[in-house]
Amino acid sequence: MSTGGAAGRIAGLLERLLGRPLPLGIRTWDGAHAGPADGPVLVIRSRRALRRLLWQPDEIGLARAWVAGEIDVEGDLDAALTSLDDTLRKLGDRGRFTAADRAEVIRLAVVLGAVGPPLKPPPEEVVLAGDRHSKRRDRAAISHHYDVGNDFYELVLGPSMVYSCAYWADGAALEDAQRAKNELICQKLGLRSGMRLLDVGSGWGSLVLHAAEYHGVEAVGVTLSVPQAEYAKQRVADAGLSGAIEIRVQDWRDVADGPYDAIASVGMAEHLGAATWPEYADRLYGLLRPGGRLLNHQIVRSGRPRAGGLARPRRTFIDAYVFPDGELIPIGDVVGRLEAGGFEVRDVQALREHYARTLRAWVANLERGWHRAVDLAGEGRSRVWRLYMAASAISFDAARIGVDQVLAVRPHRDGRSDLPLVRPVGWSL
Incomplete structure (x- = not known):
């Protein structure tokens, strides 16, 4: 028509x-x-x-x-x-x-009268200065994405304040699915009372709170976002867990108080860049005791050739507006780089469909609270988040990107892993 x-x-x-x-x-x-x-x-x-x-x-x-x-x-x-x-x-x-x-x-x-000089990009577009993945530039990249306002993230993420894919069961609500994801991570790490847990990129503190409350661990969470850290510290205090949980504003490269019994890295490795991976694997390996486990949960890109032979554009919407300096690598590269750092990879679980569903739940939250979101973060930033989450769900559906949990262990010198012989029921798909 x-x-x-x-x-x-x-x-x-x-x-x-x-x-x-x-x-x-x-x-x-x-x-x-x-x-x-x-x-x-x-x-x-x-x-x-x-x-x-x-x-x-x-x-x-x-x-x-x-x-x-x-x-x-x-x-x-x-x-x-x-x-x-x-x-x-x-x-x-x-x-x-x-x-x-x-x-x-x-x-x-x-x-149509559309010819004229180029227009200035919207103010939400970011161009970072300095050496890529230097500590200073990484802080700026994290600030661009995460320092939008805790109230804005509460509106989008819901009460769980978990900014990674949930683990859905039929009929589950978002809050329950995020709790199930935190529990899945804790089970894979084999957490028990008295253990030390490091959460690299701890966000608003949801995982360390769950681990301390339900598994009795002593936990350290590190983030580069000051507003995140302040929010997480308040949650810890409100839960009466200040004696068990420490929240730091700290670069993962500066953590030096190992050994830890377990390390979780959830939604953080996407920010690394391929060139930083050897240092990342070496650092986490060195912070674990022998027999200690690492759970690396991250978005990955498909390793298949792009349809139609299309090359990746030099700069994308995600680069310019959402995750500056972010870089996705295939799951095979994740496994290979962990092994190159000395880890033994013991389990890989793909959660691609879970992330598509999570993103659509976040989009629904944003759309229901649209006017408040605009009041909190501005219309341009709210439009960025709506497009990026909706478009990302489609990319997960199409298997152009995925998300995987990789469980790895730092073996003892004699090769022992301290892992059970049989995959526990709680880890099942």
């Missing part, structure tokens, strides 16, 4: 480039509509969105228009992003645009 106007012109060009009808509707700033009458609608609110794409015809250009509120989606965001994801991939599979294609795009931009 088309009512002409700007929407009709844009839809006509896209359909010629795609060689098929549009998968979702388009409505433009002049009130025109094109494409399907039912289902989600891509709303182009301003010619400025087209200008951004003329100067930056990639994911970053789209992201800037989204964060600035120049494009939006009406209807089911999940369905719209799935359609857009498929459409952009088909455009990529088509190969490079011809000179005739580029000329047609420019002519349309001129007709």
Whole structure:
């Protein structure tokens, strides 16, 4: 369906480039509509969105228009992003645009009044200075993502304040699924009363609180985020566990008070960068006693070649707005790098589907509390979080990314691992 106007012109060009009808509707700033009458609608609110794409015809250009509120989606965001994801991939599979294609795009931009100098990126876009993965730059990267405000994260994450994938059972609520994930980690680490636990990247303290309360450990949690640490310390005090839990603002490279009986690293290794992995594995190995266990829980990327032979863009929406300096590696590389650091890998569990479900629960929380989220963090930042979580769920569904728990042990000199011969029932899928 088309009512002409700007929407009709844009839809006509896209359909010629795609060689098929549009998968979702388009409505433009002049009130025109094109494409399907039912289902989600891509709303182009301003010619400025087209200008951004003329100067930056990639994911970053789209992201800037989204964060600035120049494009939006009406209807089911999940369905719209799935359609857009498929459409952009088909455009990529088509190969490079011809000179005739580029000329047609420019002519349309001129007709629609979208030609002009490049626009300044939204203020939510970040460019970090200094050496990549230096301590100073890592602090800045963590601050960009995590220092949005504890109230904002409470709204999105819910009472558990756990910012990693939950472990879902049928009919479970988010809070129960996050509690189950913390318990799964504690069981894999074999935690018992009197043990020392180090939580690397401890966030708002949920895992160390669970481990101390239900397994009797003495725990240290380290984070680079001051607001996270302050929040976690208050939770520890409120729970009456200040004698059992210490929360530090500290880089993992500066932890030197081993040995620990167990180490958890949950959602932290994604920030490392491939070049930092040898130091990370060596440091954690050195902090564990012989027979001590490491549970490394992290997002990984697929090791398969990209569809259509597409190269990874130089900079992505996630790089520019969400996790600056983050880097995902395949699960095989995670295992190999832990083994290179001296660990024996004993168990790998994939939780990909669990993360897609977790992200959709967070998106639902954000959408229910949208006006408060905007009051707390601003509209641009709230739009970043909504897009990144919804789009990430689709990537998990498509198996382009996954999340895995890797249980490793520092063996004794004679090779003993101190692990049970039979995989305990609690670890089962």
